[in-house]
Amino acid sequence: MAQLSDSIEHFIKDLMTEDAHVELRxxxxxxxxxxxxSQINYVLATRFSVDHGYIIESRRGGGxxxxxxxxQTRGEPNLLNILLxxxxxxxxxxxxxxxxxxxxxxxxxxxxxxxxxxxxxSRNALALPISAKDVLRAAVFxxxxxxxxxxxxxxxxxxx
Amino acid sequence: MAQLSDSIEHFIKDLMTEDAHVELRxxxxxxxxxxxxSQINYVLATRFSVDHGYIIESRRGGGxxxxxxxxQTRGEPNLLNILLxxxxxxxxxxxxxxxxxxxxxxxxxxxxxxxxxxxxxSRNALALPISAKDVLRAAVFxxxxxxxxxxxxxxxxxxx
DNA sequence: TTCTATTGACCATCTTTGACTATTATAGCG
DNA sequence: CGCTATAATAGTCAAAGATGGTCAATAGAA
Numbered sequence: 252m253a254q255l256s257d258s259i260e261h262f263i264k265d266l267m268t269e270d271a272h273v274e275l276r277x278x279x280x281x282x283x284x285x286x287x288x289s290q291i292n293y294v295l296a297t298r299f300s301v302d303h304g305y306i307i308e309s310r311r312g313g314g315x316x317x318x319x320x321x322x323q324t325r326g327e328p329n330l331l332n333i334l335l336x337x338x339x340x341x342x343x344x345x346x347x348x349x350x351x352x353x354x355x356x357x358x359x360x361x362x363x364x365x366x367x368x369x370x371x372x373s374r375n376a377l378a379l380p381i382s383a384k385d386v387l388r389a390a391v392f393x394x395x396x397x398x399x400x401x402x403x404x405x406x407x408x409x410x411x
Numbered sequence: 412m413a414q415l416s417d418s419i420e421h422f423i424k425d426l427m428t429e430d431a432h433v434e435l436r437x438x439x440x441x442x443x444x445x446x447x448x449s450q451i452n453y454v455l456a457t458r459f460s461v462d463h464g465y466i467i468e469s470r471r472g473g474g475x476x477x478x479x480x481x482x483q484t485r486g487e488p489n490l491l492n493i494l495l496x497x498x499x500x501x502x503x504x505x506x507x508x509x510x511x512x513x514x515x516x517x518x519x520x521x522x523x524x525x526x527x528x529x530x531x532x533s534r535n536a537l538a539l540p541i542s543a544k545d546v547l548r549a550a551v552f553x554x555x556x557x558x559x560x561x562x563x564x565x566x567x568x569x570x571x
Numbered sequence: 572t573t574c575t576a577t578t579g580a581c582c583a584t585c586t587t588t589g590a591c592t593a594t595t596a597t598a599g600c601g
Numbered sequence: 602c603g604c605t606a607t608a609a610t611a612g613t614c615a616a617a618g619a620t621g622g623t624c625a626a627t628a629g630a631a
Contacts, residue, residue, distance in 0.1 A: 278621080311585060312584050397530065416586065473608075
């Protein structure tokens with residue numbers, strides 16, 4: 252028997268057959284399926300996570316929304332997931348810089364973007380006791396990695 | 412539906428495409444959008460702050476008005492310093508995001524770059540067991556600001 | 572039993588409104 | 602002419618409204 256979660260999953264995927272992204276109201280969707288709103292989060296977490304090839308953006312408050320973006324598997328499938336795992340909870344500057352160079356070589360970021368990313372993860376930027384630096388760097392870097400992929404999907408890069 | 416606040420913001424920005432300033436009646440505008448007059452103040456406070464690059468002047472009483480002026484720091488040689496001073500040793504997310512929008516509106520960064528910067532200074536990125544979030548954010552942000560200016564100088568932006 | 576799904580209580584964020592306050596111009600009065 | 606009352610504006614701030622997020626408890630399926 253089709254689970255509620257499966258129905259919701261298919262419903263969302265149907266919405267995405269045309270476009271690589273879809274925007275919806277969490278509460279509306281929950282109401283449509285007669286379930287708790289948090290059920291939607293469960294579906295997103297279990298079927299639309301980064302390792303499933305999706306990125307979620309959302310906003311609260313009046314006019315809030317949940318946006319689901321499907322990543323294109325360009326080159327290695329699920330490169331973002333691989334990179335996020337590589338970074339984990341702690342990463343040193345050298346590794347971060349290497350990953351950034353790699354993204355540049357794949358032409359996934361511009362020179363400027365790469366430079367910005369290096370600026371954000373540099374020793375300089377993270378004025379903290381050494382032990383904590385790598386942890387903070389990982390957090391900042393992970394966030395930026397996700398953004399790189401969102402940029403690619405959303406065609407925000409008009410450049411190069 | 413597009414948020415009321417967003418509509419008002421765009422309405423005002425449309426009025427400003429020609430001129431660097433616009434003058435309006437708070438009550439008239441509120442009536443035009445069928446909302447409470449204080450809604451206008453909310454939009455001004457959240458989208459036209461000094462950090463966003465605007466200055467608001469107003470006058471009460473008969474013949475009162477609200478004037479919105481876009482600051483022209485075009486070619487301001489010291490903009491980087493001004494921004495670095497503004498950021499200082501500690502900056503909250505709201506301010507950082509406002510400055511990033513400002514840079515975007517001045518076309519000093521691309522959409523992607525702006526998004527990357529937001530990712531780096533977001534709550535999310537700094538969700539750590541560290542109390543001094545604003546201090547860290549300031550350090551990361553300062554570094555990125557310097558990089559934005561370097562990017563501009565080095566003409567690394569082949570885009571737009 | 573063990574893994575997955577569902578729910579609900581509580582939290583976070585963003586927007587909109589309204590009551591109350593502050594300021595300014597102007598008409599009327601002495 | 603100077604003063605005051607009134608009308609016409611705009612500002613502030615706290616509460617209510619509108620969304621979405623998290624997490625732990627519970628229920629259901631394998």
